[in-house]
Amino acid sequence: MTIDFLSTGIALLTFFGISALMALSLNLEYGVAGIPNFGKALFVSVGAYTAALTYTYLLPLLAGKTPIYPCGANLTDALQLRTGIIREAMGIGLLNFLLTLVIAAVIGGLIGYLASYPALRLKEEWYLALVLLVGSEIVRILVRGYEPIICAHNGISGLSQPFVALGNPKLASFLFALVILALVALVFIFSERLIHSPYGRLLKAMRENERVAQSLGKRITRTRAQIMVIGSAIAAVSGVLFVVNLGFASANDYVVALTLDVWVMVVIGGIGNNRGALLGAFIITVLDRVTAIAAIQLDQIGFQLEFTYIRFILFGLIILLMLRYRPQGLLPEKPLTTEAHSLLKTQAQK
Amino acid sequence: MSLLTLEHVTKSFGNLRAVHDVSLEIPKGKIIGLIGPNGSGKSTLLNVISALNPADSGRILFEGEEISKRSTDEIFGLGLVRSFQDPSLFFKMTVLDNSLLPVKQQQGEKPWRAPFHHLWRKQEAAAALESSRLLEQLLIRKHYDALASDLSGGQMKLLELGRSLMGNPKLLLLDEPTAGVAPKLAYTIFENIAQMRENLGLTFLIVEHRLEILFDFVDSLYVMHMGQVLTEGSPAEISANSAVREIYFGE
Ligand SMILES: Nc1ncnc2c1ncn2[C@@H]1O[C@H](COP(=O)(O)OP(=O)(O)OP(=O)(O)O)[C@@H](O)[C@H]1O
Ligand SMILES: [Mg+2]
Numbered sequence: 001m002t003i004d005f006l007s008t009g010i011a012l013l014t015f016f017g018i019s020a021l022m023a024l025s026l027n028l029e030y031g032v033a034g035i036p037n038f039g040k041a042l043f044v045s046v047g048a049y050t051a052a053l054t055y056t057y058l059l060p061l062l063a064g065k066t067p068i069y070p071c072g073a074n075l076t077d078a079l080q081l082r083t084g085i086i087r088e089a090m091g092i093g094l095l096n097f098l099l100t101l102v103i104a105a106v107i108g109g110l111i112g113y114l115a116s117y118p119a120l121r122l123k124e125e126w127y128l129a130l131v132l133l134v135g136s137e138i139v140r141i142l143v144r145g146y147e148p149i150i151c152a153h154n155g156i157s158g159l160s161q162p163f164v165a166l167g168n169p170k171l172a173s174f175l176f177a178l179v180i181l182a183l184v185a186l187v188f189i190f191s192e193r194l195i196h197s198p199y200g201r202l203l204k205a206m207r208e209n210e211r212v213a214q215s216l217g218k219r220i221t222r223t224r225a226q227i228m229v230i231g232s233a234i235a236a237v238s239g240v241l242f243v244v245n246l247g248f249a250s251a252n253d254y255v256v257a258l259t260l261d262v263w264v265m266v267v268i269g270g271i272g273n274n275r276g277a278l279l280g281a282f283i284i285t286v287l288d289r290v291t292a293i294a295a296i297q298l299d300q301i302g303f304q305l306e307f308t309y310i311r312f313i314l315f316g317l318i319i320l321l322m323l324r325y326r327p328q329g330l331l332p333e334k335p336l337t338t339e340a341h342s343l344l345k346t347q348a349q350k
Numbered sequence: 351m352s353l354l355t356l357e358h359v360t361k362s363f364g365n366l367r368a369v370h371d372v373s374l375e376i377p378k379g380k381i382i383g384l385i386g387p388n389g390s391g392k393s394t395l396l397n398v399i400s401a402l403n404p405a406d407s408g409r410i411l412f413e414g415e416e417i418s419k420r421s422t423d424e425i426f427g428l429g430l431v432r433s434f435q436d437p438s439l440f441f442k443m444t445v446l447d448n449s450l451l452p453v454k455q456q457q458g459e460k461p462w463r464a465p466f467h468h469l470w471r472k473q474e475a476a477a478a479l480e481s482s483r484l485l486e487q488l489l490i491r492k493h494y495d496a497l498a499s500d501l502s503g504g505q506m507k508l509l510e511l512g513r514s515l516m517g518n519p520k521l522l523l524l525d526e527p528t529a530g531v532a533p534k535l536a537y538t539i540f541e542n543i544a545q546m547r548e549n550l551g552l553t554f555l556i557v558e559h560r561l562e563i564l565f566d567f568v569d570s571l572y573v574m575h576m577g578q579v580l581t582e583g584s585p586a587e588i589s590a591n592s593a594v595r596e597i598y599f600g601e
Contacts, residue, residue, distance in 0.1 A: 204440070209440060340447075
């Protein structure tokens with residue numbers, strides 16, 4: 001068997017970009033602001049479900065057609081309607097895709113805001129982690145049993161990325177990867193600028209000592225809510241990209257393991273460091289792909305290895321080694337925040 | 351005129367009356383001491399005033415306005431700034447960031463403005479210069495980019511004082527501002543406090559166990575014992591008071 005390096009490379013970049021968005025959002029929430037969001041999969045799934053709904057209803061409307069209920073007897077008709085529009089009208093597909101990103105960000109932000117409410121009440125942060133973890137799983141099970149969103153446990157397919165209309169799969173996936181990487185760059189720059197500002201200073205203070213920050217005039221509950229809104233909006237955007245890349249939305253993808261993957265990325269990369277989050281996302285994506293390919297190759301020469309087990313063992317090992325030898329992550333957080341420091345530096349040199 | 355007034359303030363933890371029926375007045379521009387044996391309720395009283403542990407009953411008035419129902423961050427906003435007995439710096443942040451955090455009305459602290467640095471650069475620079483002057487006065491200017499955790503115990507206390515001042519306070523509630531500091535530096539800290547009262551017209555309520563230094567700087571003192579105010583008076587009156595001598599020195 002030969003490996004198509006170009007396609008593998010593009011796929012790798014695509015997965016990396018999607019993971020990077022998740023890692024950046026968790027790094028902002030936990031790394032910088034200290035909110036242990038163990039419900040990341042939930043906020044990612046919001047994007048996936050939003051895409052399922054826009055591809056079912058918004059896309060036909062944009063094309064001047066009547067939407068069809070996507071499940072049960074209409075399944076094939078609805079699927080053909082979606083794929084037909086995407087294949088024939090790239091403009092409409094693109095518009096629908098962009099609107100999906102925006103709508104997902106808004107809904108994600110809204111749900112992040114609602115989720116910050118238990119965060120206000122739950123003073124002990126590990127209770128909050130638990131509530132989000134369990135809440136995420138509950139929502140997943142509900143969606144899995146409730147037909148109108150993604151046809152319950154059947155999932156919903158035909159959520160293709162807009163460039164397939166070009167008729168050239170390689171070019172299409174390349175362009176899609178570019179869009180994703182552009183979004184990563186945007187979120188990275190936004191997050192960096194946020195951290196290196198008085199707001200970033202406030203987040204770090206809140207992370208370190210809430211009580212003291214409060215007695216220095218900071219509104220902790222409001223700030224936490226803001227961060228949950230921003231982080232969840234980014235997570236929902238990554239969810240859209242995730243599902244549109246697969247072309248298929250299934251509640252089985254948003255399990256706790258997804259949340260844990262994102263945590264592993266942030267922990268090995270460097271808690272509080274955006275570059276660390278990117279590095280962590282890259283390492284985990286590569287490992288993930290390599291183990292997947294290795295499992296297939298080994299399978300072909302007769303070794304029966306369960307891919308998920310290799311993965312779990314590998315990730316577990318990495319976490320243990322990191323905690324033992326480099327708990328601050330590969331790229332530790334830098335303390336300086338705003339330009340005020342360089343100002344005092346030049347002042348001192350005069 | 352009284353800047354801060356407490357009327358019959360009570361705070362219990364379960365059966366423990368940590369603060370019981372405390373009334374006191376802090377006149378504007380004065381340095382008032384608050385002393386008492388360990389566990390007499392001094393820190394709890396500061397927690398009650400700053401609403402970290404809101405009072406069970408009684409009234410608290412700041413500049414004539416009732417503040418008992420206000421939240422901790424609002425009380426700071428009114429100009430009532432406190433420090434803590436335990437080390438309470440942000441140790442993983444720089445000295446400069448610690449001092450800039452309390453600055454009020456920071457444009458760059460709004461998330462929708464923060465990413466656009468030109469919207470707050472000027473304000474940040476002005477605050478940094480102010481902080482620079484203050485840190486200079488407190489002898490820790492050269493450590494501006496060190497982590498707070500790298501300062502010595504005395505420097506930490508100086509930074510804590512500086513940080514409180516950056517919040518533009520009217521009244522400072524200081525909980526043992528010289529705890530764990532060498533006597534000479536403790537004196538320096540109190541000299542700084544006296545100077546700030548002089549130059550900025552600030553008012554202080556200071557909890558302190560170092561009576562020999564405290565008595566040199568305060569205008570008057572309240573003595574707490576088992577959650578209640580035992581007595582009030584000038585340093586001379588307090589040191590002559592037999593009840594105070596009894597609880598403090600077992601005389
Ligand atoms: N959050 C709390 N929960 C329960 N009990 C408390 C709490 N805070 C203080 N106490 C109790 O209230 C009493 C007064 O404590 P407080 O810290 O106010 O004393 P203090 O005068 O500041 O003493 P020290 O000089 O040792 O600092 C003590 O018995 C203490 O154990
Ligand atoms: Mg105390």
